Amino acid sequence: MGVLDGAALAVDAETVRAAIDREVVLVAVADDRVLGACVLDGREITTIAVRRARRDQGIGTALVEAAGEHHTGNDDPLVARFDAPVRPFYEALGFTIEPADEPGRFRGRRD
Template identity: 65%
Template sequence: MYVREATVSDLPDAMNVLDGAALSIDVETVRAGIADDGTLVAVSENGERVLGAVVLDGEHIVAVAVRRRRRGQGIGTALVEAAADRRERLTADFDADVRPFYEGLGFDIERADEAGRWRGERDS
């Protein structure tokens, strides 16, 4: 597995992964990320299968997702680390259930609202 910048031809596969994770992100946001070098994909060693995707809007992580069968294998971590290599700072808003993921990546975490959302920030 390796991480690379997404291309327009990766758009359907990236959307499939993001939709499979039940994330509410529209195709135009992902397309804009591709145009601005803000969408990265993790692909199988032979480069034929998209295993995960991270979408950035500037320094903000809009979405990160990994195919269900490939979760727990470090793919999400590799995607966020690759994003961190491309940005001086990263931010993210997320639900409590993924808080350990972001804490493990060195994000400083704080409560974002009373509805259970959290916000994280990490300097590279």
């Protein structure tokens, strides 16, 4: 939760606990320290965060790649909804981007 809170994401602890119970939280760890986390709902990335000091080191990319492989055998695309500042991150990972219904938000899809 510290990584998600540090990223100022609007996700509550109960949502994360439920995702952990469903085994749909991916965590990047080094030296017993959580560096990043990705919460999934099926093939949708609902939350992803990396410690500020560890950004731009491939951790977020590795989490998205792991999310894409999480449900092997499922041909559905990987999707995400996100704010404008992280659009370049998703574009660099090959997501097709389009505006979402909410102002300033986008949705991405990667087949």
